[in-house]
Amino acid sequence: VGASTKAQPVGETVAPRRPRSPRGEGGILRDELVAAATALLDRTGDPDRVTIRGVAAEVGVAPTALYLHFADRDELMVAVVEGRFAEFGRTIDAADPGGDPLDALVARGVAYVEFALAHPGHYRALFGGFSLSEERPDLAARCQAAGAPAFQALIDAVQRCLDAGRLHGRDPYPIAVALWSMTHGYADLARSGCQPMLPDVRVVLKSVVAAFRPVS
Amino acid sequence: VGASTKAQPVGETVAPRRPRSPRGEGGILRDELVAAATALLDRTGDPDRVTIRGVAAEVGVAPTALYLHFADRDELMVAVVEGRFAEFGRTIDAADPGGDPLDALVARGVAYVEFALAHPGHYRALFGGFSLSEERPDLAARCQAAGAPAFQALIDAVQRCLDAGRLHGRDPYPIAVALWSMTHGYADLARSGCQPMLPDVRVVLKSVVAAFRPVS
DNA sequence: TGTACATCAGTGAACGCGCGTTCACTGATGTAC
DNA sequence: TGTACATCAGTGAACGCGCGTTCACTGATGTAC
Numbered sequence: 171v172g173a174s175t176k177a178q179p180v181g182e183t184v185a186p187r188r189p190r191s192p193r194g195e196g197g198i199l200r201d202e203l204v205a206a207a208t209a210l211l212d213r214t215g216d217p218d219r220v221t222i223r224g225v226a227a228e229v230g231v232a233p234t235a236l237y238l239h240f241a242d243r244d245e246l247m248v249a250v251v252e253g254r255f256a257e258f259g260r261t262i263d264a265a266d267p268g269g270d271p272l273d274a275l276v277a278r279g280v281a282y283v284e285f286a287l288a289h290p291g292h293y294r295a296l297f298g299g300f301s302l303s304e305e306r307p308d309l310a311a312r313c314q315a316a317g318a319p320a321f322q323a324l325i326d327a328v329q330r331c332l333d334a335g336r337l338h339g340r341d342p343y344p345i346a347v348a349l350w351s352m353t354h355g356y357a358d359l360a361r362s363g364c365q366p367m368l369p370d371v372r373v374v375l376k377s378v379v380a381a382f383r384p385v386s
Numbered sequence: 387v388g389a390s391t392k393a394q395p396v397g398e399t400v401a402p403r404r405p406r407s408p409r410g411e412g413g414i415l416r417d418e419l420v421a422a423a424t425a426l427l428d429r430t431g432d433p434d435r436v437t438i439r440g441v442a443a444e445v446g447v448a449p450t451a452l453y454l455h456f457a458d459r460d461e462l463m464v465a466v467v468e469g470r471f472a473e474f475g476r477t478i479d480a481a482d483p484g485g486d487p488l489d490a491l492v493a494r495g496v497a498y499v500e501f502a503l504a505h506p507g508h509y510r511a512l513f514g515g516f517s518l519s520e521e522r523p524d525l526a527a528r529c530q531a532a533g534a535p536a537f538q539a540l541i542d543a544v545q546r547c548l549d550a551g552r553l554h555g556r557d558p559y560p561i562a563v564a565l566w567s568m569t570h571g572y573a574d575l576a577r578s579g580c581q582p583m584l585p586d587v588r589v590v591l592k593s594v595v596a597a598f599r600p601v602s
Numbered sequence: 603t604g605t606a607c608a609t610c611a612g613t614g615a616a617c618g619c620g621c622g623t624t625c626a627c628t629g630a631t632g633t634a635c
Numbered sequence: 636t637g638t639a640c641a642t643c644a645g646t647g648a649a650c651g652c653g654c655g656t657t658c659a660c661t662g663a664t665g666t667a668c
Contacts, residue, residue, distance in 0.1 A: 190644055193631055199644080222622065232646050234623080243622065299578025310579070337597045344585045344593035348568060351590065355571025356563070362515025363526070369560045374567070377560035381553045382598030406611055409664055415611080438655065448613050450656080459655065610664080617657070628646070635639085 188230035200239040202229050204249045211250060211291040215361075217300040220247065220291075244302050247295070248309045254292045255316040261285050263323065271330040272337065276375050278327055279353045283371040286357030294361070297354055324350060352378070404446035416455040418445050420465045427466060427507040431577075433516040436463065436507075460518050463511070464525045470508045471532040477501050479539065487546040488553065492591050494543055495569045499587040502573030510577070513570055540566060568594070 191198045206228040211220050222243055226233040240246045265281030266274050286293040294300060296317065302309050328342035328349070339345055353371075360368055368374070407414045422444040427436050438459055442449040456462045481497030482490050502509040510516060512533065518525050544558035544565070555561055568591075576584055584590070 190630080193643060196644055221620080223620080234625095234647080235645055237623080238643095238645070297575070297578065299574075338599060339593055339597050341593070344590045345597045347572070347584055348590045348594035348597075351571035351575060352564060352568040353571070354575055355567035355569070358515075358574050359513070359567060359570055362513065368563055374560045374564045377555055377557070378564035379598065381555050381561045381564075382595065383554060406663080409610060412611055437653080439653080450614080450658095451612060453656080454610095454612070604668100606666105606668090608664105608666080611662095613659105613661070615658090615660100617655105619654080621652080621654105622650105624650070625648090626646105627648100629644095631641105631643080633639105633641080635637100 184227050185230035196238065199229070199231065199235065203236060203239060203246060204253060207246055207250050208253060208292070211295060212289055213291070215291040215294070217247065217291065217295045217298070220250075222246075242303075244306060244309055247300070248302070248312050251295050251313050252316045254289075254296055255313075255320065258285060258292070258296060259320045259323065262320065266327070270336065271327065271334050272379075275327050275331055275349070276379070278324070279349060279375055280371055282353045283357050283360075286353075287360060290361050293357060298358070321346070321350070400443050401446035412454065415445070415447065415451065419452060419455060419462060420469060423462055423466050424469060424508070427511060428505055429507070431507040431510070433463065433507065433511045433514070436466075438462075458519075460522060460525055463516070464518070464528050467511050467529050468532045470505075470512055471529075471536065474501060474508070474512060475536045475539065478536065482543070486552065487543065487550050488595075491543050491547055491565070492595070494540070495565060495591055496587055498569045499573050499576075502569075503576060506577050509573060514574070537562070537566070 188199075188202075203225060207220050207225045210224055210228055211217060214220065222236050223233045225246070226236060229235075236243075236246065240249070262278050262281050262285070265277055267277050268274060286297075302313075324346045325342050328337065328346045331337040332339060332342055332345075337345060352375075356368065356371055356374065359365075404415075404418075419441055423436050423441045426440055426444055427433060430436065438452050439449045441462070442452060445451075452459075452462065456465070478494050478497050478501070481493055483493050484490060502513075518529075540562045541558050544553065544562045547553040548555060548558055553561060569587075572584065572587055572590065575581075
């Protein structure tokens, strides 16, 4: 149980009115809306506080302009999610040092948590289960598709450990889920107000690896 | 990223009007409000959908009657949280079979996840970081105090494993955090729509224990 | 024994809020004749 | 070369919603005299 600012008129950022795009370049606004929603999500840390009115104010446009490019709020949010999943995947991959596969796996886990702590709003949009209307299963499917490569990359990293004999087992899948659960859980507990009582993620990961191994 | 019903007038349960308590027994309503809020939280699975109007309708009373016993909505929710933490602690302790401390630790973890899956609304109120107004640090402190015994019980269970040589390390604290993170993460991912892709919690826990041990 | 009064357990109408979304519109710009 | 017109990129007022919370009130019940 944590604390947070409630409602509040989050769109304080009232940008000057945006000049109209030249003819044929209406699509520019679409990109600006996604970028503004992404920035607002990063600032507020909460998908529910990314409102159409807030995004429009940030861009310097009337709230209704959003409907020129998105059917509704959900469609905008899914566009944000797709962009953030791509960024998330690049970040994790960039943190993989190669070399010993178990060390690499731990490094990926650390990068995962660091992404979540650095961008809690983005992270929650990806893995926090923000709600889409049930009448649009296509949107949920787009989110799932956007996240699939990241999960596959985790499976692959676990498989490399199994192949090298650095982890034991036949199936990488449940091990991957366990590690995913741990990093997600740590990140979510930190977000929810338990941050002060959690040791550094590196300490936690190393402790659990050591705890299950005989003393050397 | 998952899907869920949005807003919706959740207080469909319009109970018949509740008869007034006899003189001197006003406190009865307080308990009924907490019970109704707890039931509504269990039904909706979402702390945000426990509204004053919904709770009052469930009890059969005007929304304003709530203010006779609670300063505001947050105070009601904290009363719910305190009750659910007590119930949660009893549930975990009851699932501890004693005997081998590592087996007991796993059994507690399984019970943790099963509680979360059986009562996602209650679980989210305890560990999902539902937001309290920042002007009431006393309420956040009450929640933390209510949750402390459960965390201490986990520390103790880890310590028993260390004492018996079933886990390796000096400090139970980071190991406890790692295990807590894993069970919380698993439960939260299941809630957020990933449930279909997650193996049974027992499989996951056993895989991770086995993965870090040399083949026997 | 009767009556005025304080207390208690609520009620009901109304407030202002931010929200997603609708609808009819505007005004600049390119194009057809 | 000039002009009517279609198109494009938006605007602005307004809607209905559910919400937490306020305020003045009501009506039964116990108690003091």
